[in-house]
Amino acid sequence: MFIDCSNTLPQFQFEDSQELNPNNTEYRLLFxxxxxxxxxxxxxxxxxxxxxxxxxxxxxxxxxKLDEEFAMDNFLNMLRKANIAYHAIHNMDYGRDSSTPPVDHEVVAEILKQYPNRFIGFAGFNPHKGTESLKTVRKAITEQGFKAVVIPPYEHGVKADDRKYYPLYALCDELGIPIWIHSSINYFRETSVFLDHPSNLEAPLMDFKNLKIIAGHGGWPWIPDMIAMLLKYENLYVDTSAFRPRYIAEPNTGWDMFMYYANTLIQDKIVFGSDWLTLGMPINEVIEEVEAWPLKASVKEKFFWKNANKLFKLGLEKPAVTTIIRGES
Structure with missing residues (x-):
């Protein structure tokens, strides 16, 4: 069983290219x-x-073509066959100014209502949109069934320790909800590669004692720094999403220290995240490669679902979830 903490919906991933940020040319050529x-x-x-x-x-x-292949019924069938108990929906709020209103969470809220016990809604926040964005996040969490928040600092052009994010951190601390923060390399040509360095998570973790952060994408290429942070801060978690699992397990790719400590000191801090839609790999192939990792069986169970189950307060037990998945129409 798997709880995928880093993903979205096909309709969001494969949006009409006319609506894409023109600065994303590098991303389109990469992905x-x-x-x-x-x-x-x-x-x-x-x-x-x-x-x-x-x-x-x-x-x-x-x-x-993807719109046809990934219609909702087909998408749910893929998740069911791969034994994905919960699949994240990251509803990002992009942009570096306040020229547009906060992202609309209504579409995701309807999906959460229509498909209960299938998705984890992550509400997007944008620091440039201030109080209005904070209001949409609070509503998403308290009224619309969302269980977490998501921010991509490189998209906002500010580091995760910028005080513009602090009202959001205070809200997450107050409501006891985790926040996923992009903490890895970005490919924007005019944005510093260090803007998403894991060290930028330190000030929020020190200033908000109950704030739970998931460092998205594993902190690569700064894995030693990421491990140091995980060892020090109790409320810091990490996923390895958006990187092909086969390469993570290979020596000399920069992930060696992660693989070593995942089996020992950080085994309670790791959560499964795939971003399989971004990777362009069928989810079953991603899982096959992850299952080949040299992790102890007890650690794999924590990584695949137990740690996330606790973090998101899902209250799941493996036999019950298996029954639900098999009986889903």
Whole structure:
């Protein structure tokens, strides 16, 4: 059984390219071939098309195919077959100014209502939108069934320890809900690679004693720093999402220290997160590679679902969840 703490919905991942931030060209070139593979293309076919057409046009064709492949019924069937008990919906609020209103959580709220005990809603916050954004987060948590908050500092252009985030941290501390924070490399050409360094999580952890943070994407390439933080701060957790599991387990990829300590001192701090939609890998293939990791059986159980079950207060027991998954229509 798995609880996936880092993901979204296909309709959010494969949005119309016309609505994508024009600064995301590097991301589209990086992840486009992976998404094209999910749509049935080869990488070679993808790059051949990019040579002939604009990246925007090519991605429109990819998205159109993915919209068919990942309709909700098909999507739920994929999760069921992979034994995903809960799947995250990160409803991000992007942007570096207040020119647009806070992200709408209504669509996700309806999905949470329509498919109970299937998704974990993460409410997006944007520090540039101030009190209005904070209000939407509070409503999402207290009225709309969301269980967590999500922020991508590199998208906002400010570090996680910026005081603009502090009202949000205070709210999460007050309500006892975890917050997922992007804590790894970013590929924005005009944004510092160090903006999402794990050390930026230290001040919030020190200033808010009950604040629970999930360091998203494992802290790579700063794994030693990430491990030091995990060893020191009780309320810090980590996932390894958005990186192909096979490479995480390989020596000399920068993950060696994570794999060593995951079996020992940080085994209660690790949670499963895949971002399989971003990776462009079917979820069952991601899980096969994760299950091959050299972790003890007891640690795998904690990593796959037990730690997240406790963190999100889901109250699940393995036999009961297995029954629910098999009986889901």
């Amino acid at each position: 486009g071939p992976r998404w094209a593979q999910l749509a049935g293309w080869t990488k070679e076919e993808f790059f051949q098309q990019v040579e002939l057409h604009s990246i925007e046009y090519v991605m429109q064709q990819v998205y159109a």
